[in-house]
Amino acid sequence: MPEKPQVKNRIRRLRFDHEEMTQQELAVRVGVTRQTIIALESGRYNPSLVLALRIAKAFGQPVENVFELKEP
């Protein structure tokens, strides 16, 4: 069975680059729960396109600077 492609992200790095923004602050900005931010950072959840765009917007970055597709 072929392996699924993985989506890597730099959310944790970007949070620290943005005055050590907390997970809760980011969650409130993008309209999700803190648990979802934790799941995203640990790679246990792949966001929808809308959420990915919201997160990128929260950091003032293009989406490809935040998320990266890793083909197996």
Added chain:
Amino acid sequence: MHVQEKQAWFVLAVGAVTLAVGLALLAVFGFNPGVFACLGIFGFAGLAGLIGRRQRKAGMVIMDERDKQIALNATTGAYSVFWVLFVFTAMGPFMILGPQATLTLKTTTICNVVFPAMVVVFVVRSLIVVVLYRRGCRA
């Protein structure tokens, strides 16, 4: 812990109490249709809806896209299990007794089949919710 996960644990706890009381009644009274009255305890599972009420009132996000994805996967899984049980229950008498057999059922038998079936749906759904929150849910 997330609100939906807390609700799932609550339903599982109520399910465990229901099962324990059911088994205790079974041990005391033997196989008696009255034993199924213990299923009434499972009605308390409805109180799970009160969990997260405070956060909701405070305007916090308690259900986002990941939670909806988990809820959808859990509901699909639970009804898949229900469907398998339903097919076995429906086809069992046909396979065992044959197509020409006549079956006489008490009206309480229908209740005693339908209510546990719904308990199975709720418990399996809650189990899947707990597992998906632990394991992660990749959409």
